[in-house]
Amino acid sequence: MTDLVAILVSGVILGSVYALVAIGMTLVYGILRVLDMSQGSMVMAGGFAGWAVLTSWGLNPLVALLFAFAITFGLGVATQLVSVQPLLGRTGVDFEMITFITTFAVATVIQNVALEVFGPRQKDVPPIIGGTVNIYHGVSISMQSILMAIVSIAIIGLLGAFIARSRYGVAIRAVAQDLDAARLMAVPVRGMFPIVMGFASALAGVAGVFLGALYFASPTTGELPLLIALIVVIFGGLGSLLGTIYAAYAIGLIQSSVSVEIGTQWAFPVLYAVILAVLVVRPQGLAGRPSEARL
Amino acid sequence: MSIFAPVTRRQRLLPLSTAQWAAWTAAILVIALVPLGYTDQYILSIIVTALILVILNSSWNFLLGMAGVWNFGQLAIYACGGYGAGLLILEWGVPAWAALFAGGAIASAVSILLAFPTLRLYGIYTSLLTFSFAEVILFVILNDNTGTTGGPFGLDFVNGLYPSLSPLASMRAYYWTALLVAVLTLAAIAAVMQTRFGMALRAVRDSLPYGAARGISALRYRVLAFGFSGFIAGIAGALYTDFNNTIQPSVMGLTPMSIYVTMLVVGGLGTVLGPVLGTAILVTLQTLLVDHPGIELTILGSALLVIVVFFPRGLVGEAASLSRRFSAWLGEEEVAGEEQSTP
Numbered sequence A: 001m002t003d004l005v006a007i008l009v010s011g012v013i014l015g016s017v018y019a020l021v022a023i024g025m026t027l028v029y030g031i032l033r034v035l036d037m038s039q040g041s042m043v044m045a046g047g048f049a050g051w052a053v054l055t056s057w058g059l060n061p062l063v064a065l066l067f068a069f070a071i072t073f074g075l076g077v078a079t080q081l082v083s084v085q086p087l088l089g090r091t092g093v094d095f096e097m098i099t100f101i102t103t104f105a106v107a108t109v110i111q112n113v114a115l116e117v118f119g120p121r122q123k124d125v126p127p128i129i130g131g132t133v134n135i136y137h138g139v140s141i142s143m144q145s146i147l148m149a150i151v152s153i154a155i156i157g158l159l160g161a162f163i164a165r166s167r168y169g170v171a172i173r174a175v176a177q178d179l180d181a182a183r184l185m186a187v188p189v190r191g192m193f194p195i196v197m198g199f200a201s202a203l204a205g206v207a208g209v210f211l212g213a214l215y216f217a218s219p220t221t222g223e224l225p226l227l228i229a230l231i232v233v234i235f236g237g238l239g240s241l242l243g244t245i246y247a248a249y250a251i252g253l254i255q256s257s258v259s260v261e262i263g264t265q266w267a268f269p270v271l272y273a274v275i276l277a278v279l280v281v282r283p284q285g286l287a288g289r290p291s292e293a294r295l
Numbered sequence B: 001m002s003i004f005a006p007v008t009r010r011q012r013l014l015p016l017s018t019a020q021w022a023a024w025t026a027a028i029l030v031i032a033l034v035p036l037g038y039t040d041q042y043i044l045s046i047i048v049t050a051l052i053l054v055i056l057n058s059s060w061n062f063l064l065g066m067a068g069v070w071n072f073g074q075l076a077i078y079a080c081g082g083y084g085a086g087l088l089i090l091e092w093g094v095p096a097w098a099a100l101f102a103g104g105a106i107a108s109a110v111s112i113l114l115a116f117p118t119l120r121l122y123g124i125y126t127s128l129l130t131f132s133f134a135e136v137i138l139f140v141i142l143n144d145n146t147g148t149t150g151g152p153f154g155l156d157f158v159n160g161l162y163p164s165l166s167p168l169a170s171m172r173a174y175y176w177t178a179l180l181v182a183v184l185t186l187a188a189i190a191a192v193m194q195t196r197f198g199m200a201l202r203a204v205r206d207s208l209p210y211g212a213a214r215g216i217s218a219l220r221y222r223v224l225a226f227g228f229s230g231f232i233a234g235i236a237g238a239l240y241t242d243f244n245n246t247i248q249p250s251v252m253g254l255t256p257m258s259i260y261v262t263m264l265v266v267g268g269l270g271t272v273l274g275p276v277l278g279t280a281i282l283v284t285l286q287t288l289l290v291d292h293p294g295i296e297l298t299i300l301g302s303a304l305l306v307i308v309v310f311f312p313r314g315l316v317g318e319a320a321s322l323s324r325r326f327s328a329w330l331g332e333e334e335v336a337g338e339e340q341s342t343p
Helices: A002-032 A039-056 A061-083 A095-118 A143-165 A167-177 A179-184 A189-214 A223-236 A241-261 A264-281 B018-037 B041-066 B074-092 B096-119 B124-142 B167-192 B196-206 B208-213 B218-244 B254-267 B274-288 B293-310 B314-334
Strands: A132-136 A139-142
Touching: A002 A039, A002 A132, A002 A139, A002 A143, A002 A167, A002 A189, A002 A223, A002 A241, A039 A061, A039 A095, A039 A189, A039 A223, A061 A095, A061 A189, A061 B293, A095 B124, A095 B254, A095 B293, A132 A143, A139 A143, A143 A167, A143 A189, A143 A241, A167 A179, A167 A189, A179 A189, A189 A223, A223 A241, A223 A264, A223 B124, A241 A264, A264 B096, A264 B124, B018 B167, B041 B074, B041 B167, B041 B196, B041 B218, B041 B254, B041 B274, B074 B096, B074 B124, B074 B218, B074 B254, B096 B124, B096 B218, B167 B218, B196 B208, B196 B218, B208 B218, B254 B274, B254 B293, B254 B314, B274 B293, B274 B314
Parallel strands: none
Antiparallel strands: A132 A139
16 A cells, blocks of 8 residues: 555656656657757756856845746747758758757757756756655655646646647647648647647746756756657657647656666566557557657 | 669679779779778778778668668667677687677567568558667667676677787788678679569569569568678677777667668768768768867767758768769760650
8 A cells, every 4th residue: 555655656756757857749740740859958948047146146035937938938049040940941861860960969969068058967956845744654746846847847738738728839730630621721730840849848947947956956867857758759749749648647657657667777667568569550650640740 | 652762673683893803803902902001990890890880881771772671670680699609609609700600690580570570560650660679689788687797897808819919910900801701792683673683672662562473472572681681780789899809888779770771861872882981971970079079979960860851862872873874865866856855
């Protein structure tokens, strides 16, 4: 019973953060058909932004979240303008593959600029709030983790409401459904791309502040979240928001149950076996639709 | 129009004229003579490492550029060859030469196993699956506490191919071995591309429906391509282990991958000589900037970006396309008056 509670609690917490990182990826893919490999370095940049605000400047944690959001939003817009916008409409190249490489190149640049600026040493990001809560016999979680889950769920909820209700969200969905039709309905498609990628990166940046407090901030901290986000989007199906959210919680629960029952080092091999099985049965992920060539 | 050169059937396996044969033989001989006159161990070891990278990059290029399968798990295959050979030597006392080929065979087998789930997918899912395959292999080795692979420290004290030679003699021996394997690899890839197998791969790369309509089994030829490319990558990995007497998980991961992808893209995907040129340029750059790893990778990333956006064919590809246009232009002069349409 103790195990079960531990598995459920840590699974839900992990799932919420994974959803935050992965949902940006799936949003960008749904609209631009770009698999944003710089998402991991945005987590890292968010971690450093949070570290700078919380330790060097000693400001309010809320400021740290907003600052990380702003920094990574700007980085995301810049990434899109540099690595994706020049390739739009280019003939003779495989757009998805070429942007996979260019966003990867941007990630390399961001990671190594961080290495030059901050050095390779790990920075301890202080938790936004301290303290732990004992929820069941022997199962206790930190307030930080609870806050992380709450903020993640709140942001995902806000994003969902934004996409479902607002005028801009409708435009985003229209572009994801049919680019040309959206253009004919006077949706300013080209101008929308950088902003969507900025938002996606900012979500990863906010996740980075929390993950930085959970682990630490260093130039390579983006790699693991990137790998997990990739596994989540393969599992859920690229471009499907709901599928990604379900997949994030499923992956979080699988990871926490494997960690508790078998051992932490088996979490990734088991996850990989699971996605292999999913892909062999459903090559489009759980909720994905067959992709078609666009742009 | 594709970024790749048009597919044309040639008659001989290596389509070289007598003069080209002579030039290549002379060039390879000159390169082979370098360690006789020049004995700086540091520079020689960089060249040997670069030659091993040429072998690895060529095998990767075979899948990425020639077969058109966006496999980003090649470094894990390379590591399988290196770890396989190292473990065979350390645990079972297999002779290093046998372990070299066994490493290739192990990597080839892993590559074929990876091919089956990968080839069920298409587009971006291919790269996702193979990329995460490499990351998972890296993660498993890093967290291996059974002592088999040595975890983050890797395998140490592997006796290489030439344990009894003096340092300089063994350096020369490795230089010639790596050069021989690199030349054989390039020749084999160039020759394979002229065979039915290579033609089928290129046809399926350029248009899967067309290839399928002409009765080419994409699955069969691509699985073969994974096996072939995996074998070469495994040999490269085993050579790495033999040369360094050690192999660590740091041969995999995002940083090496970004460097090698840059080498491929700068040189030109899908060209035989692209990986050679790309590797040569980037290894030179790395050697010059060896004290500033952060700056080096920043430059590499920016270069990758610029090349992909502005010269998607890479240096060798752009040069080949220029020379094709030049000869087409010359041809037009000769047959002036005849209708010539160039797209």
